[in-house]
Amino acid sequence: MIADEIAKLFPGLYGQPSVSVVPDPSAASSGQKLKIGVVLSGGQAPGGHNVISGLFDYLQERAKGSTFYGFKVGPAGIMKFKYVELNAEYIHPYRNQILGGFDMICSGRDKIETPEQFKQAEETTNKLDLDGLVVIGGDDSNTNACLLAENFRSKNLKTRVIGCPKTIDGDLKCKEVPTSFGFDTACKIYSEMIGNVMIDARSTGKYYHCNCTTYGSCYITLECALQTHPNITIIGGVAKIEPEKMLIQMVETELEKRKQAGSYKGQFMGQSHFFGYEGRCGLPTNFDATYCYALGYGAGVLLNSGKTGLISSVGNLAAPVEEWTVGGTALTALMDVERRHGKFKHVIKKAMVELEGAPFKKFASLREEWALKNRYISPGPIQFSGPGSDALSHTLLLELGVSPLTGLPFILQLSIHVWSSFLILKPMSPS
Known part of the structure; x- marks a missing residue:
């Protein structure tokens, strides 16, 4: 025992x-x-x-x-x-x-x-x-x-x-x-940066892979996903590799095969971002x-x-x-x-993301819609006064049994797709 x-x-x-x-x-x-x-x-x-x-x-x-x-x-x-x-x-x-x-x-x-x-x-x-x-x-x-x-x-x-x-x-x-x-501060810092990249992806038609995982627990990844609504979120990264770069390479390999087969004529410009030290201080x-x-x-x-x-x-x-x-x-x-x-x-013992926990269940209930439609949210910088300045993280509220607000009036809502463990931003057509 x-x-x-x-x-x-x-x-x-x-x-x-x-x-x-x-x-x-x-x-x-x-x-x-x-x-x-x-x-x-x-x-x-x-x-x-x-x-x-x-x-x-x-x-x-x-x-x-x-x-x-x-x-x-x-x-x-x-x-x-x-x-x-x-x-x-x-x-x-x-x-x-x-x-x-x-x-x-x-x-x-x-x-x-x-x-x-x-x-x-x-x-x-x-x-x-x-x-x-x-x-x-x-x-x-x-x-x-x-x-x-x-x-x-x-x-x-x-x-x-x-x-x-x-x-x-x-x-x-x-x-x-x-x-x-x-945790609260770091996630809000990362979410601001992810939101900024989302706007850029929407504006330029680029794809972005954002790695915001540390040591594999993935709570940061999950929280940032709940705050920004990426297209794709991967929970459960491996600390020994750089998953965002691995995914870009996999996409490039697949698109090259399609080019050779004549089924793809476009251009892929993958951009990766690792959010780590920026949130610590x-x-x-x-x-x-x-x-x-x-x-x-x-x-x-x-x-x-x-x-x-x-x-x-x-x-x-x-x-x-x-x-x-x-x-x-x-x-x-x-x-x-x-x-x-x-x-x-x-x-x-390190606490890991629980698949039966309230935060992950909330994410799971929304991820299909996020994948197919642009539901991006750019939270903007941390607020120290006014509406939202005392807001708690989605993860904490859900674990405490409190339903977080879906958004605040001043939050700019966009449409975009992202991955998390690293987050991927996939621009959609203007229509």
Whole structure:
């Protein structure tokens, strides 16, 4: 049983329940001065600085006199004892200014896995006398957070570890963690670019293949399809190949055969676009900015309450912000066993697009019409005020059981065809 294996690997954490935070506006500062560290781990995602700002504000409001450290360049900063003290003056330039990236303290893809690396992490937390550490990252980074929490607890160290769900891929989620931050912003950035290319395809009669898949989870592909209505959407890309270029080559090969047979006399000009890095550091949407701030603030509450081995979670997201719920979900509850590099490894399971899930079913109900008719939508740039500025992603709304609007009055609606996993734009005749 996988559960038994996870219980053996995490004896100090396994079985602990999820927790909810009960609001108490009248509560004064705890009077406890904390020493908290934060680390950005993995690829960038819009909103990371908002998480840090939320955590900092919690310490300022509820644990006055606390010390806040930021480890530089990801987990390597923990192992190499490279950090900076985060104070109001240091954080201020990143508030609502250049919040899109991770440049406040920078990120890295190092992992704390070997006994020597765990020893280095222990030495750093002891030197700084840390009460808590917040790991902002994706599934692998939060797996690392769980391992750190277990290691610290087994050594009777006082440092507690809390994770925050970060990834534009949208594949770190469960019932208690409805979405990862950055997904909303990235999808809206990609959808704007896809919409722009759609207009170009319509105007010039070109075909476009747009690859917007990362790591194979395809949530970005599905969400962008729901936002832009491409002709063809392919869910389930392979990370080792460039599918948009492969498809162009396949089309060219087929058309050449038809030319030789005399059944085709036209000209094919395939254009490919890969949308990846463009969405990682954009200015976060209103949703991501608020969601991230709540995640950071919630992480502070969990640490100050003595919790460890949890991931900060914010729920009831379809309701007004004032009605959102905050809590913590056990990281061990997200664990699974995967085969990597020929070995079985305990990791947080990636969430994949479910063919029986509401988002895919919605897409499946529309794809035939999109394939045969031009139903393109060009969403335009992200809005920060006015109608639509607080709109949630189609994927999140459908998974929460809420029907998203089919379109907003100001959205320009066009006709076009697209593929997704990469998106293909197929121009139709002006008639």
